[in-house]
Structures are given as C-alpha cells and as structure tokens.
Amino acid sequence: MGSDNALLPVAPVFLKSLRDHVYGLVRDAILSGRLKSGEKLNERHLAGQLGISTTPLKEALRVLEAEGLVRSEPRRGIYVTFNxxxxxxxxxxxxxxxxxxxxxxxxxxxxxxxxxxxxxxxxxxxxxxxxxxxxxxxxxxxxxxxxxxxxxxxxxxxxxxxxxxxxxxxxxxxxxxxxxxxxxxxxxxxxxxxxxxxxxxxxxxxxxxxxxxxxxxxxxxxxxx
Amino acid sequence: MGSDNALLPVAPVFLKSLRDHVYGLVRDAILSGRLKSGEKLNERHLAGQLGISTTPLKEALRVLEAEGLVRSEPRRGIYVTFNxxxxxxxxxxxxxxxxxxxxxxxxxxxxxxxxxxxxxxxxxxxxxxxxxxxxxxxxxxxxxxxxxxxxxxxxxxxxxxxxxxxxxxxxxxxxxxxxxxxxxxxxxxxxxxxxxxxxxxxxxxxxxxxxxxxxxxxxxxxxxx
DNA sequence: CGTTTTAAATTGATATATCAAATTTCAGAT
DNA sequence: ATCTGAAATTTGATATATCAATTTAAAACG
The missing domain is CATH 1.20.120.530 (GntR ligand-binding domain-like)
Incomplete structure (x- = not known):
C-alpha cells in the first residue's frame, strides 16, 4: 500500500473526462517521484482517495501500463515501474x-x-x-x-x-x-x-x-x- | 526447507485475463482488416457479441487507443484508425x-x-x-x-x-x-x-x-x- | 415542404455490486 | 516454537445498473 498523501482528490469541476484527468494525475505522481517505483497501487484505496469509482481508474491504469509506467500482475496487483x-x-x-x-x-x-x-x-x-x-x-x-x-x-x-x-x-x-x-x-x-x-x-x-x-x-x- | 532457488514462480504471463484476450481479438481484427478504418465500435454491441461485459472491453479499448489503433472521441464513440x-x-x-x-x-x-x-x-x-x-x-x-x-x-x-x-x-x-x-x-x-x-x-x-x-x-x- | 423545437432512444461515462483468485490469519498438530 | 492448512479477508476481475451527453425521431411551426 502506498503513502497516503501521494495523491489528492480530483477537483469537483473537471474539464476532460475523469479517466483522462486521473491518468494525468497518476502519471505526474509517478514521473515526479511522489509515487515510488515498486509501490503497489490498490485500486479501491486509490479510487476512494481520488473520490471516484474504480472504472475510470482502471482505464487510466491500463493506459499507464501500455506506456510502461506501471506493471500489472494478473489477479495480484499493479505496481509502479519507474526508475x-x-x-x-x-x-x-x-x-x-x-x-x-x-x-x-x-x-x-x-x-x-x-x-x-x-x-x-x-x-x-x-x-x-x-x-x-x-x-x-x-x-x-x-x-x-x-x-x-x-x-x-x-x-x-x-x-x-x-x-x-x-x-x-x-x-x-x-x-x-x-x-x-x-x-x-x-x-x-x-x-x-x-x-x-x-x-x-x-x-x-x-x-x-x-x-x-x-x-x-x-x-x-x-x-x- | 530446500534451496530457495530450486523453483521459480510461474510467470504471470501464462494466466490470461478476459481483457487481454479481448485486446488480442480486437487488435487482430483491426490489423487483419476485418474491422475497417473509420468503423465505429459500439461498446455494448461488441461486448455482447463477445459474450462479456463492457468493463474488460473498455480497458482493452484504452490500450488500443494508447497504441494508436483506435481513436476515441469523448462522449461520442470509438473509431478504428488504421490504414x-x-x-x-x-x-x-x-x-x-x-x-x-x-x-x-x-x-x-x-x-x-x-x-x-x-x-x-x-x-x-x-x-x-x-x-x-x-x-x-x-x-x-x-x-x-x-x-x-x-x-x-x-x-x-x-x-x-x-x-x-x-x-x-x-x-x-x-x-x-x-x-x-x-x-x-x-x-x-x-x-x-x-x-x-x-x-x-x-x-x-x-x-x-x-x-x-x-x-x-x-x-x-x-x-x- | 422545409426548418426549428422538442421528446425519445442510443450510448459512452461513471458508479455500484458480485465473483473468484490471492493473501492473511490463526487454530491445531507435530 | 514451527509447520500445516483451512477459514476469513482482501482485492483484482468481471458484471450490472445508473447517469448524462449525443444522436435520432417526431412534432410543431413557418
């Protein structure tokens, strides 16, 4: 489980879709080092922390996986991969x-x-x-x-x-x-x-x-x- | 206990999720031309056709979008982009x-x-x-x-x-x-x-x-x- | 008729519920 | 104590329900 203050909830007013917004948030958190490599991302916890459901989060995580910033182990979890x-x-x-x-x-x-x-x-x-x-x-x-x-x-x-x-x-x-x-x-x-x-x-x-x-x-x- | 390196864990890649399977199916359909460029992909229809729910399909489509094989217009639809x-x-x-x-x-x-x-x-x-x-x-x-x-x-x-x-x-x-x-x-x-x-x-x-x-x-x- | 307005249907976006694999917990055996 | 294994818990994977933007259809108006 990650550090609790790495990400703040999404603002009530959002311009783009939730998933794009969340994608940007998590991406920046990884690239800036607030989410550290090896850290496990708990979907429910993260979604709750951001104040959204898991659906748009899961889609954002898929994109991050395709870009190589997180690694997904089926039925086990998602881990940050960046060094x-x-x-x-x-x-x-x-x-x-x-x-x-x-x-x-x-x-x-x-x-x-x-x-x-x-x-x-x-x-x-x-x-x-x-x-x-x-x-x-x-x-x-x-x-x-x-x-x-x-x-x-x-x-x-x-x-x-x-x-x-x-x-x-x-x-x-x-x-x-x-x-x-x-x-x-x-x-x-x-x-x-x-x-x-x-x-x-x-x-x-x-x-x-x-x-x-x-x-x-x-x-x-x-x-x- | 025996030597720690006697057996290695089974690579998680052998366990294939629905989303990965669907990703492969749609991807092959696009690359082989069975899904033509410009064609609109209806999430409900496609999910029903594949006998699954929209959740894993949406994730697969996100990956395909990240790879540039489909283009997503927010709140409008997803279109095949390949020529x-x-x-x-x-x-x-x-x-x-x-x-x-x-x-x-x-x-x-x-x-x-x-x-x-x-x-x-x-x-x-x-x-x-x-x-x-x-x-x-x-x-x-x-x-x-x-x-x-x-x-x-x-x-x-x-x-x-x-x-x-x-x-x-x-x-x-x-x-x-x-x-x-x-x-x-x-x-x-x-x-x-x-x-x-x-x-x-x-x-x-x-x-x-x-x-x-x-x-x-x-x-x-x-x-x- | 053609144009505009408005209501219904469609559908992507999001939320919630359920399922099942994986992990953890802990009682019981050695 | 340590190991074992079954039960409880966690959690990713999947399914279903709801919401809201878009499109389509229909009705109203000129």
Whole structure:
C-alpha cells in the first residue's frame, strides 16, 4: 500500500473526462517521484482517495501500463515501474522516434516548411538575448512541431508524445542554463539545414544526438535534486 | 526447507485475463482488416457479441487507443484508425526502436551474448536448406531476443513489442520467399558482426535498414492481397 | 415542404455490486 | 516454537445498473 498523501482528490469541476484527468494525475505522481517505483497501487484505496469509482481508474491504469509506467500482475496487483534507468530509456525512445521523424521530414519537406524553420531559428537566436525562458520553450516546441508536420508522420508523432518525460518545470530547468540555450539554437540550426538540404541520414543523426545530449543534461539535473 | 532457488514462480504471463484476450481479438481484427478504418465500435454491441461485459472491453479499448489503433472521441464513440500509411509508420517506429536497441547492445554486449548470436547465425544458415519456415521464424525471434537481452533495455523492448504489426501469418508469408530468407541471414550476420565489434553507429544503421527493407517487403505483400 | 423545437432512444461515462483468485490469519498438530 | 492448512479477508476481475451527453425521431411551426 502506498503513502497516503501521494495523491489528492480530483477537483469537483473537471474539464476532460475523469479517466483522462486521473491518468494525468497518476502519471505526474509517478514521473515526479511522489509515487515510488515498486509501490503497489490498490485500486479501491486509490479510487476512494481520488473520490471516484474504480472504472475510470482502471482505464487510466491500463493506459499507464501500455506506456510502461506501471506493471500489472494478473489477479495480484499493479505496481509502479519507474526508475532512473527507465527515465534514460524513455529519453532514448524519444531520440529514436524523433530522429526517425526528422529523417522522414528530410524526405518530404516543402519549401514553405523550410522557410518556417528558418524564421523560428532567427527568432530563437534573437530570443537568446531577451532571456525570456518561457518564450524560448514555446519556440522550441514550435520548431519541433514544424518538423513533425513536415514529416507527415502522425502516428510516430503521437507515439513520441507518450514518451515525453518532460514537464514544463523540467524544460524550464534545462533551458534556464545559458550554455544550454546557446547549444540548443546551434543544434536546431544544424538540423534545419540538414532537412533543408534533403539529407535524411544527417538530419536523423543530428536529431538523435541533440535529443540524447539535452536529455542527458536533464537527467543529470533531476538526479541531483 | 530446500534451496530457495530450486523453483521459480510461474510467470504471470501464462494466466490470461478476459481483457487481454479481448485486446488480442480486437487488435487482430483491426490489423487483419476485418474491422475497417473509420468503423465505429459500439461498446455494448461488441461486448455482447463477445459474450462479456463492457468493463474488460473498455480497458482493452484504452490500450488500443494508447497504441494508436483506435481513436476515441469523448462522449461520442470509438473509431478504428488504421490504414496503409499507419502500417508503414508502425514499421518505421519498429525500425527506430529496434535500431536504438541494437545501438545500446553494441555498447553493453558481453562475450557470451556474441557467442550466442554466432551460434544462431550458424543455425540459420543451415536452416536455409532444411526449408522449415516455422523453425526459421523461431530462430529469427531468438536472434532478436539475444540483442534485446544484451542491450539491457527492458523499456525500449516492451515499447517495441507494441508496434509489431507482424502476425504469425505475416512472418510466415515473408520468410517463405527464398530470396528473403537468404537476405535475412546475410543482414543478421552483418548486424551480429557490428555488435561484436562494439560499433554502435554501424549496428544501429544496419538494424534500421534491415527492419525497413524487410518491412517494406511485407507491406507490399499485404497490399497486394 | 422545409426548418426549428422538442421528446425519445442510443450510448459512452461513471458508479455500484458480485465473483473468484490471492493473501492473511490463526487454530491445531507435530 | 514451527509447520500445516483451512477459514476469513482482501482485492483484482468481471458484471450490472445508473447517469448524462449525443444522436435520432417526431412534432410543431413557418
């Protein structure tokens, strides 16, 4: 049985469905470490604690199981499965998928996408001096989104979203470091050039290295906290 | 009491729940095309048709949604989402993940794993003449499993399992072609050598190309049927 | 007729009840 | 004390009931 205060009841007013809301709550609790690896999740207890029935909770737990954050032993129970090693593997999964997306983007990119990427790079470089971290994060996401759109790979994109261990706080932490901001822009520009040159192999490699390098940086940070 | 390691617990995977069974049924129905893309899945009808209640079905559908085979519109319904383009993307996802696993394997592989791979290659080459396709498939899976084990990447491995669009019938179809069997062994040997040489970049590239090439072959076959 | 309004039916979302496997408890035997 | 095993308890798995949003049908109105 888990620590009693790891999760608070859901607010009486909820926007999305209960199961989606609960999914987010439990997911964040696991990724932030409030629910620790190995901990057993009691369905009734957890549902009661959240003030809901077991039905939407069970569905949320299935999704978390499919994403690999919990492990279900039939007729026995559900256990949290998340540690430093898995966090690194999730980062590697993101690198693998994101680099495959970049590869496809380099094959199918249109001139207008290239123009959009270049605009974003210019904005990023300018943003280096404004020091507005939130805006830099937004630019970051828009840049990756342009590549996703250009790739035309909706499935890969959706799959990649599931592997994101980044919370807003985490992104903020990484990009608040000056050296990191500089490196990110340099790497983004190199990736943009590779895609613009329709060089799938290079785009793939640069994207993989970019995700792994910045990912390792993030992992080191959270392990120190 | 005797030695503690005399007997290991029965793996829980042997006990199959209704939800897992139903998941497999619906999944196969989608991948085989018996449930067509865009088709709406009525929970009550489907549950009644399967002779079960909606509870395990809903859980199965959540997993399928997490895997991207169905799309859920809140309070409206669940629709099958699978077409040729997505099948190709699933293959690309497998290529991305499998090649990342191969990369990690090349970094961490032990000599005993290398020996095991080489044994399997020899068996495969011999199997080319016995023409026992089923045994060749088994060897195929064992070879990939050795790499998975050597990589130590349990999460990536599990994630990759979800992207498998291969049914037993599909593998059988592809490997029943003589030229394909020959190519597969050649590629496997090259991959094994790259891993044995502790060459992550090469192992990654060879694995990616292998999965994509044989995957495309498979996709062409099913599109012709 | 065609359009709008409203009532009925459908159905996904959620809650509750039941079942059965797994765990725990504890009396009785050695 | 320690082991055994049956009974009680817990709990995941499944079934059924209820709720509410959506769709469909029908009625009302122009």
């Amino acid at each position: 430093a090693g898995q966090a690194e593997e999730m980062m590697l999964a993101r690198a693998a998928l994101e680099s495959m997306i970049a590869r496809q983007a380099a094959k199918r990119v249109k001139d207008e996408d290239v123009a959009l990427m270049r605009e974003l790079i210019v904005e990023m470089r300018a943003g280096l001096k404004t020091v507005d971290v939130l805006q830099l994060i937004a630019l970051n996401e828009r840049f990756h989104n342009v590549i996703h759109e250009a790739s035309g790979c909706g499935y890969l994109r959706r799959l990649q979203g599931g592997q994101s261990i980044y919370t807003h706080a985490a992104r903020l932490s990484v990009l608040s470091e000056e050296r990191e901001r500089f490196l990110a822009v340099e790497e983004h520009e190199a990736i943009a050039n590779a895609i613009a040159d329709r060089d799938p192999d290079l785009a793939e490699r640069l994207m993989r290295d970019h995700v792994i390098r910045s990912g390792e940086k993030h992992l080191i940070r959270v392990s120190q906290a | 040729a383009g997505q099948a190709e993307e699933m293959m690309l996802a497998r290529a991305a993940l499998e090649s990342m696993i191969a990369r990690q394997a090349a970094k961490r592989v032990k000599d005993e794993d290398v020996a095991l791979m080489r044994e399997l290659i020899v068996e495969m080459r011999a199997g080319l003449k016995t023409v026992d396709v089923l045994q060749l498939i088994a060897l195929n899976e064992r070879f990939h499993n050795v790499i998975h084990e050597a990589s130590g990447c349990g999460y990536l491995r599990r994630l990759q399992g979800g992207q498998s669009i291969y049914t037993h019938a599909a593998r059988l179809s592809v490997l029943s072609e003589e030229r394909e069997r020959f190519l597969a062994v050649e590629e496997h040997e090259a991959i094994a050598n790259a891993i044995a040489d502790r060459d992550p970049d090469l192992a990654e590239r060879l694995m990616r190309d292998h999965v994509i090439r044989s995957g495309e072959k498979h996709l062409i076959r099913v599109s012709q049927a």
